[in-house]
Amino acid sequence: MIEIDKLCKNFGDLEVLKGIDLTIRPGEVMSILGGSGSGKSTLLRCINGLEEITSGKIIVDGLDVSRKSELREVRKKCSMVFQQFDLYPHLTVSENITLAPISVLDLEKSEAEKKAEELLESVGLTDRSHYYPAQLSGGQKQRVGICRALAMSPDYLLLDEVTSSLDPEMTAEVLDILKKLAGQGITMISVTHEIEFAREISDRIVFLDDGKILNDLPTSEFFDENGGLSDPRIAKFLSKMSGR
Amino acid sequence: MLDLSSMSEHMPAFIDGFIITAEVSIISILGSFLIGLVFALMRVSDNHIFRTISYWYVDLFRNIPFIVLIFFAYYGLPEVGVYIDAFWTGCLTLSVAVGAYAAETIRAGILNVDKGIIEAAKSFGFSKLKIYRKIILPIALTTSVRPLGSVFINLILTTSILSAITLGELTGASKIIASTTFRPFEVYVFLVFFYGILTFALSGVIAIWHRHLNKYNEAN
Amino acid sequence: MYGEQGFTAYDFVLWAEGLGVSVGIFLASSVFGLAIGILIGLTRYYKVPVLGKLLMMISEFLKNSPVLVQLFLVYFGIPALLEIDITPIQAAIITLTGNTAAFGAVIVISSVEAIDTKQLEAARSFAMDEWLILKKIIYPQSVAIAIPLVVGLAINQLQVTSLISVIGVVDLTRVGDIVNQRTFEPFIVWPIIGGTYFILAKLLGLLGARLEKKFSAYRYQAGI
Ligand SMILES: Nc1ncnc2c1ncn2[C@@H]1O[C@H](COP(=O)(O)OP(=O)(O)OP(=O)(O)O)[C@@H](O)[C@H]1O
Ligand SMILES: [Mg+2]
Numbered sequence: 255m256i257e258i259d260k261l262c263k264n265f266g267d268l269e270v271l272k273g274i275d276l277t278i279r280p281g282e283v284m285s286i287l288g289g290s291g292s293g294k295s296t297l298l299r300c301i302n303g304l305e306e307i308t309s310g311k312i313i314v315d316g317l318d319v320s321r322k323s324e325l326r327e328v329r330k331k332c333s334m335v336f337q338q339f340d341l342y343p344h345l346t347v348s349e350n351i352t353l354a355p356i357s358v359l360d361l362e363k364s365e366a367e368k369k370a371e372e373l374l375e376s377v378g379l380t381d382r383s384h385y386y387p388a389q390l391s392g393g394q395k396q397r398v399g400i401c402r403a404l405a406m407s408p409d410y411l412l413l414d415e416v417t418s419s420l421d422p423e424m425t426a427e428v429l430d431i432l433k434k435l436a437g438q439g440i441t442m443i444s445v446t447h448e449i450e451f452a453r454e455i456s457d458r459i460v461f462l463d464d465g466k467i468l469n470d471l472p473t474s475e476f477f478d479e480n481g482g483l484s485d486p487r488i489a490k491f492l493s494k495m496s497g498r
Numbered sequence: 499m500l501d502l503s504s505m506s507e508h509m510p511a512f513i514d515g516f517i518i519t520a521e522v523s524i525i526s527i528l529g530s531f532l533i534g535l536v537f538a539l540m541r542v543s544d545n546h547i548f549r550t551i552s553y554w555y556v557d558l559f560r561n562i563p564f565i566v567l568i569f570f571a572y573y574g575l576p577e578v579g580v581y582i583d584a585f586w587t588g589c590l591t592l593s594v595a596v597g598a599y600a601a602e603t604i605r606a607g608i609l610n611v612d613k614g615i616i617e618a619a620k621s622f623g624f625s626k627l628k629i630y631r632k633i634i635l636p637i638a639l640t641t642s643v644r645p646l647g648s649v650f651i652n653l654i655l656t657t658s659i660l661s662a663i664t665l666g667e668l669t670g671a672s673k674i675i676a677s678t679t680f681r682p683f684e685v686y687v688f689l690v691f692f693y694g695i696l697t698f699a700l701s702g703v704i705a706i707w708h709r710h711l712n713k714y715n716e717a718n
Numbered sequence: 719m720y721g722e723q724g725f726t727a728y729d730f731v732l733w734a735e736g737l738g739v740s741v742g743i744f745l746a747s748s749v750f751g752l753a754i755g756i757l758i759g760l761t762r763y764y765k766v767p768v769l770g771k772l773l774m775m776i777s778e779f780l781k782n783s784p785v786l787v788q789l790f791l792v793y794f795g796i797p798a799l800l801e802i803d804i805t806p807i808q809a810a811i812i813t814l815t816g817n818t819a820a821f822g823a824v825i826v827i828s829s830v831e832a833i834d835t836k837q838l839e840a841a842r843s844f845a846m847d848e849w850l851i852l853k854k855i856i857y858p859q860s861v862a863i864a865i866p867l868v869v870g871l872a873i874n875q876l877q878v879t880s881l882i883s884v885i886g887v888v889d890l891t892r893v894g895d896i897v898n899q900r901t902f903e904p905f906i907v908w909p910i911i912g913g914t915y916f917i918l919a920k921l922l923g924l925l926g927a928r929l930e931k932k933f934s935a936y937r938y939q940a941g942i
Contacts, residue, residue, distance in 0.1 A: 304839055329844065330845045332843075334843040340834070341840075342841070343834075344859045354844035406844060406845075561920070562877070563880035563915055565880045565883065565884070566912045573898055573908070574905055577904060655784045659784070659786055659881070669784065672787075676794060682790070682795040683791070683794075685795070686790050690788065690791060693782065
């Protein structure tokens with residue numbers, strides 16, 4: 255379980271997160287929506303300790319993210335997938351996936367490689383393990399990014415706009431994989447601009463606006479005329495997104 | 499301890515040295531620029547022999563230490579009946595040696611000129627000479643101001659080696675001051691700072707000039 | 719007149735000795751210099767307070783003043799200030815090490831900064847610690863970027879070693895000077911000396927090309 259309590263985050267004078275309270279239960283698939291600059295990425299990065307929090311608390315399965323000694327354990331539980339993939343360019347696909355499992359989780363090399371093969375097979379990249387990232391298409395890179403995250407056997411998967419640097423065709427191939435994952439019981443927190451996708455996979459939608467949670471509803475209620483859509487800001491956001 | 503006051507009375511000698519450094523530098527910068535330009539053009543020409551000569555010139559002079567070249571010139575020139583003093587031997591050798599670096603820099607500038615612009619000029623029926631004079635070289639040289647600047651700043655630092663053939667430029671003059679004052683530490687620290695500030699100032703001027711000349715393509 | 723004695727077989731021995739001194743001092747100052755350069759670069763990268771800035775300032779002056787003057791400063795200046803004795807070879811190694819370190823630091827900094835920092839963040843997010851990131855991600859990539867620059871620096875520093883002849887180190891150039899003074903054959907002596915440097919530079923270049931190939935496999939594979 256991830257418990258976020260009165261989380262505030264400032265960059266200098268800029269207040270980006272202004273008191274976030276949020277609880278994410280195991281097995282839940284949650285999507286975070288919101289306009290550009292509303293603080294979605296920052297929230298996700300705070301959960302992984304990539305940003306130091308200004309005040310408030312984030313507890314992941316009883317571990318305090320702001321404690322250096324506990325952050326390492328938190329990071330083993332929460333894996334991130336990034337918008338720009340951020341693969342290590344000097345390592346092969348297989349090495350990209352196995353680096354952290356071998357060096358952080360102390361997995362045997364052969365074991366890690368076997369697992370990488372299985373993961374690659376599950377995302378349709380069976381014969382690409384010896385390629386370098388630069389030899390892959392964007393969609394293939396992001397599928398490797400997903401494998402890299404899954405190789406840590408995380409309890410939580412944090413996804414930050416993982417399809418927004420992909421063209422439509424590649425977006426579909428990556429979303430398909432995520433849909434499959436969502437059905438497998440992993441806890442997923444996904445920042446996305448793909449409204450239809452969010453609607454399809456999420457149990458719950460959180461809408462961020464100007465650093466605050468404007469709405470936190472089960473998916474069906476969020477998209478209901480009398481629920482989330484009754485808020486003009488959300489209605490406007492959704493119509494803008496689907497108008498793209 | 500550090501004592502710079504004893505140096506002040508030697509300021510005139512230091513300034514004399516600086517003037518020689520400045521003269522050698524200016525003459526050699528002009529010389530190496532002209533030589534560099536000629537060899538750069540030879541290097542990009544269609545003539546196979548020109549290209550080969552230019553290639554070897556650049557390769558040779560960039561891989562042999564300057565002090566070896568200056569000794570060769572200083573002792574060699576009189577053997578072939580060329581009697582010039584240390585000053586002009588210095589200017590000549592610097593021009594030829596640094597010309598190799600200048601040639602390489604100008605060549606890079608030429609190769610960087612957008613092929614589309616050249617094609618366009620050709621389509622208007624300009625002669626090859628005109629295209630070079632009016633289009634390629636102006637563009638290549640404006641974009642090369644900064645790299646050429648570093649080449650010439652290096653040239654200024656290299657003038658110090660002329661003290662080895664008895665020229666009384668900055669370093670040569672300072673050597674004498676150091677041995678008459680018995681304060682070599684102060685003299686050479688001062689000299690390091692002097693050269694340092696001189697080159698900082700010059701790089702600053704070059705950077706401004708470069709930006710000024712390249713304003714038109716700031717967008718990219 | 720005292721000169722005009724012609725060449726002797728001993729001149730070849732002299733040449734070989736000078737070559738050994740030049741190469742030896744070049745290797746020593748390159749190894750020490752690069753090691754110190756890496757340390758300076760890292761103090762800068764990890765933003766070590768005061769030290770990082772101070773070292774960078776010193777290296778700016780080392781890069782922007784003639785090596786010959788630095789040699790004089792170390793060989794004549796420091797002994798006078800500290801009242802100690804320094805041999806020409808010690809002065810040569812100290813000066814060239816400092817000079818190589820100054821340029822090496824720039825290479826280290828620029829090749830570390832050339833790495834996309836977002837992948838470092840990705841690594842952190844997978845619970846990798848800073849040492850592991852330095853070893854597995856920063857080091858291999860920055861080496862690939864740095865090798866051609868280091869080769870260029872080495873070829874340059876090889877030429878710079880010739881300056882130590884001026885403070886009396888009997889290196890290749892000094893041997894040339896000695897033999898030239900005796901034989902008055904500048905057209906034989908200096909082309910041989912210059913040619914030796916030229917060949918050394920070419921050998922360094924070849925070595926560098928091989929290293930480059932070895933360390934930057936992923937770039938070739940990617941076709942960039
Ligand atoms: N490292 C940083 N330093 C300063 N300001 C930052 C930093 N990171 C983010 N910000 C600012 O914080 C605000 C929120 O950024 P964030 O990236 O969390 O937004 P977002 O909701 O993810 O937006 P987008 O949809 O565009 O990705 C923005 O105004 C951004 O400029
Ligand atoms: Mg974002």
